[in-house]
Amino acid sequence: MNGFPSRNAVVLVVADEVELRQKLRLCLEDDNYRVLEAATGEEGLAKAAESRPDTVLLDLPFPDTNGMAVLRRLREQSRVPILIVSDCDREAQKINALDSGANDYITKPFSAGELMARLRVVLRYMPIEKTQVFRCGRLSVDSSSRTVKAGRKKVRLTPSEYSLLLLLAENAGKVLTYQQILRNIWGQDQIDKMPSLYVCLRHLRQKLELDPSHPVLLITEPRAGIRLAH
Secondary structure, eight states, X not given: OTTOSOTTOEEEEEOSOHHHHHHHHHHHHHTTOEEEEESSHHHHHHHHHHHOOSEEEEEEOOSXXXXXXXXXXXXXXXXXXXXXXXXXXXXXXXXXXXXXXXXXXXXXXXXXXXHHHHHHHHHHTOOOOOOOEEEETTEEEETTTTEEEEXXXXXXXXXXXXXXXXXXXXXXTSOEXXXXXXXXXXXXXXXXXXXXXXXXXXXXXHHHOSSTTSOSSEEEETTTEEEEOO
C-alpha cells in the first residue's frame, strides 16, 4: 500500500457486470481493501446507507435505474468519496458526473495501477464529516451518524425515508415542490415516483408524528409541496 494510511478501508463496488465486479474485487483485495458489492443501483444505495463504506466505485449506467440518479442520491446521503468507472469517455458525461458529485472518473479499460492510484487520491482528500444535528421539537436528525430520534426513541428509517427527511431538514421551514423532491431523491424525469413519495411521506409521519393524521412536523402545503417545520 506504499504507506497509505487507509489500509483495510471499505470499498463499495456498484456495477451490474459480474466480470467487472470480480475484476475490481481482485484488484482491491490484493491491495488490502475490504470489498462490498451491489449489482443494481437500488442495491448500491441501500448498502451505502447501511454499511457507510469509505468510498464507492460506481459503474455507469445501470439497467434498473439511471446511473446519474444513483450518483446524485449517493451524494445526498453522504459525502463519501465516489469514483466513477465507465466505458464512456465523452467529455460531456465526465463533466456531468463531476458536477453531480463524483470525486473522480476513470474510463474503461484501465490498469489496476491507475485504479489504485486514483482510489488513493480520493481517499486521501476525502472530506471530514462534520456533525450536523437538526432539531425541531421532539425530532432530531444527526446527519453524521444517520441517527433519527423522536423524543428519546431512535427511529429506524428506510434509505428513501431517510433521504426525504434529510432533504427536508436541510431546507427546514422552506416549502420544497414535489418536482424538487423527486429530482433530488429519485433523479430527473421521475414523475412516476410520485406514489413512492406519498408512501414515504405517510410512513415518516407514522414514525415521527404524535398524531399522523394531524402532522405538525411534516407539513403538506396545498398545491405547493412539503416543508419540515422550523
